[in-house]
Amino acid sequence: MEELTRGYLFDVFGTLVDWRSGIADEAARVFADRGIDADPHAFADHWRSLYDPAMAAVRDGARGFVPLDVLHAEMLEDTLDRFGIGGAFDGSARAALVRAWERLPPWPDVGEGLAVLGRHALLAPCSNGSIALISRLSRFAQFRWDAILGAEIARDYKPKAEVYRASCRALGVPPERVTMVAAHNGDLAAARAAGLRTAFVARPAEHGPGQRTDLAPEAEWDVVADRLADVAGTI
Template sequence: MALLKGAGQDVFGTVVDWRSGVARDVAAYIASQQVTVDPFEFADAWRREYVPAMAEVRAGNRGFVGLDVLHRENLDKVLTGLGIDPQSIPAASLDELNLAWHKLDPWPDAVPGLSRLKERFIIAPLSNGNIRLMLDIAKRAGIPWDAILGAEVVRMYKPAPSVYLDTAELLAIEPAELCMVAAHNDDLKAAKACGLKTAFVSRPREHGEAQTKDLFAEGQWDFVASSFIEFADMMLGVGQSKRQ
């Protein structure tokens, strides 16, 4: 078995709580606009546009653009779906709201666990987020990544194989020496197909109390943990890996 040298993390939902963070900024925004909408429902609607927007890039229907651009376009779609004409709102105001994705809080275990992993392993986001987005999240939350990698560096979105394979190549390690860490089974399935090791970190409240997906590991992942702290213990040899 190849010796693990690095861990790449999915970010939205795995490292940070996107739903609460986006809803927080949406709540402040709609209060100023006198709009009646549940902030969490708004955040969920915004997130639902995420996968279809990236699929257009992966399918070759448009050239690569960063996630900030897709989020901004998707914001217009959400507003339109609520019966609000985005053109009636100053563009600068919507641009500011789009930065909600840059101000997300980490799950409580994320920074301590990643800090422990950093002692021995290369750690970096293997995310669909663009570089500035990842940098802002890291600076605000104190996430100690060694590098910012992922979609914008590769110019493609997960789960395209190039995102996983090129990330390993950029780190000058073999795919089997890189562990993909995610709270999403489909992300891990794609990474495993590329030869990466895989780790499922459970986030049963990513989508709120009514979450029905990704409540548990659904594949034969190399590690299954309830937190980044538990995962760090496994990687550092303090605990034993749990296999599905």
């Protein structure tokens, strides 16, 4: 039995799953049920655009840690108001819509990629999603993990250094033997500053056809790959 002395940590939303298509598909379904004529992709984009500001209050210490599911629910209120369709969604319909984040399609290379990377290393998500959310999403997408790490165990949000460091500690692997895998340059910059190795996997369709950010690596990351499996062998 090989001793597991290396690890990979993964960003999830955008890096492993196509949140925009998943949320837009669910929005299209619930809009059709209610006869709402609105753009489901614009709805998904607006909902997601509130993500970073929602976490800022926790990162800045203005608000104690709350799991992402709570922030998703608050961000949904704002999004429904913005689209002027709040009246069509009662409390249970809103709660059901929040759970759409638990059923997002994986990018097509992820299943094979995790299988390859997991042969000789520990694997865990290091996401801002809660354990409850990421564990259910992982059932849906058939991701298998050694542990669910990230924001909830650190009780803070990325890109705070403590989220990466707490995840390495929990994995029992020193940061220099852990590679953070992400489609976002900012996530990798923060992981590198926390002492981790870095792997950039481009996801040029994350934000749809008009994507302008994170199309290419913006620093000399330790690895740059188009497919998750190609990250293997780097630590």
